[in-house]
Amino acid sequence: MGGIHPPENKISAGKAIEQIPLPGQVTILLNQHLGAPAIPLVQRGDRVKTGQLIAKAAGYVSANIHSSVTGKVLKLDEVFDPGGYRRQAVIIEVEPDEWAEDIILSTTLKRDCTLSPEEIIQKIQEGGVVGMGGASFPTHVKLNPPPGSKPEVLIVNAVECEPYLTSDHQLMLEKGMEIIVGTKIMMMALKVNRAVIAIENNKPDAISLLERLAIPYSQIEIMSLAVHYPQGGEKQLIEAVLDRRVPSGALPVVTGAVVLNVGSVFATYEAVQKNKPVIDRVVCVTGKSIKKPGNYLCRIGTSVQELIDFAGGMPDTAAKVISGGPMMGKALVNSQIPVSKGTSGILLMDSKEAPRQKVYNCIRCGNCIDACPMGLEPYLLMNLSELSEWENMEKERIMDCIECGCCSYVCPSNRPLLDHLRVGKFKVGAMIRGRKNQ
């Protein structure tokens, strides 16, 4: 139900993953995941090795952070994060790599894994693996479903339904076998005997490759899905794959499905089989005016500017730098912001595409209702938000909103529907938490 079909614009599709040179300095944010920021373990002047733990998870819903380079800690400081907030970060001056002891650097495939589910989850937790698709939810939390719920099937989210983005696509083409093994490891951790790798059919090469690689693994199924935004949303994907709907307000696991991003599956492979924590990732740098669009492997903490320079430099016409895709990505306040675990792409928009258009009255065409994948009425929620009617917004189920942006995308009057929905969701969320605390 609902959804849209924006132009795909996968400019960087098929571009081989290219490693960018080590930057002069990296800025490693301590809140690269959903949940509490990690607690720093290093001080100014400390020397760190590549892959060394530099900040430990602050509680269960949090994630470890490792140094992505070797070098000297210059300072701990507050810097802008992709969301535009000032956050704690460790800034390291880069020297040639000296890897932490137990990391296996060879790229030979390691197929077998004899660890117990608990040991696997512990390695994932130690490696700081989070959702690499953008939301950055700590992966070990997802692998430990709450008591009473019984996972039956692992869904690997390789949909990449955002326009422009190609990093997952390219990762599947180049690391297909690692992804299959990672999927198998995650199935062991979850104690399920079925996995579905869901890929949209605009990536036929990835589908046929993974289908071939998965032949020896009878429990892993590759599912080709019609292109549809926001199919990569967790609830939408469970519906597309299993034809089950997550009840409003419930955790997705009640449907028996656990959804994990394909990038996290690869990170899991590296963490479990190679002892390698999340210190780098593939970021696709794209946009209509960029000279060398491509998929670049870079260390966490590399500045966006560095990536753009490697991709041919900032075009004169660039007017917006987006971390993530055009539908849900965040517009960056400057290009010095570092890459974090959830940075799937950097999208440059030029001065023609970047500004918003003039807003007109709502003409009640109903486009937003038809486009909403959650069956909400965005026009009504926006009106209520403007009137500060938070109680009524709660009744109209604002908390179901997944912030996919379909409503704003289709509005012929250019109304900033999602902006107002976000305000409402924030206010109603605070209201609900306040009620629970009473």
Add this chain to the structure above:
Amino acid sequence: MENKLYVSMSPHIHSGDSISRKMWEVIIALIPALLVPLYFFGLGSILVTSVSIASCVVFEYLIGRFLLKQEASIRDGSAILTGLLLAFNLPSNLPLWIVVIGALVAIGMAKMSFGGLGNNIFNPALVGRVFLLISFPQQMTSWPLPKAFNPDFMDAATGATPLSIMKSGHLERLPDLQDLLIGNTGGSLGEIGAAALIIGGLFLLIRKVISWHIPLSILLTVYVFTGVLRIANPELYADPLSHLFSGGLMLGAVFMATDYVTSPMVKKGQLIYGIGIGIITVCIRVFGSYPEGVSFAILLMNGVTPLINAYCKPKRFGEVKKK
């Protein structure tokens, strides 16, 4: 880093859809139906249409500029569309000063007094038409007779319309279906020629400007209701197909009732709205004192639309049934 960056919340792309695009597509869809009266009623139809459009645009501009003191809204094409639809609901021999009054009521009273496009409760063109029908019943109900390649300007012979024939009970005098379809009948200038209107409607459906829910529910309701009456008493009641293709029904169902601003937003609500229009139309046509009831039916259901919107909710994702 010299570039100044735009920072805004997602989404960062837009479909490119706009109000003016939607309005112009409806205007294009109305062109076939505009050629029919030109053929059968002559240049008078073009004159009435031009005056109606021009006065709607002028009134919208003047009211917006000097009374509401807002930015000019005429470029969105909605005033042109209102003018066109108003003209479609008028006889082609209507004195032009009456057309101007209709335009003033449509734009000034029904649209701008509510705050302009998007805020009106009732369909502006229909308010204009009904105002004229009540104020100038004589002029508004003397429809010219159709005549191929009509060279006359404003003074063609006038006569009965299919609906007034139905009302009079002389069912044998009804024009045959073929004439109804091509528009070889008396009536308001845009409502004759059901086939041309259907072509326009199909265009809008294909371009996804409208959905099938409103037009189809209206037409089906009228078909079923008049069909039942016909079975009950074939001597007294006209056959359902004549009902479908005569009067303002096709124009109303495809172009007037589907006006975004004044119709329900959720598909289920649109079906209720369409069924309501169908029932009221047939009641007025068959049991009322006016021969035609589409305008009144749509306006009445326009009034109910906010209520329908409040109670018809879309199907929510993952709805939990209350115990």
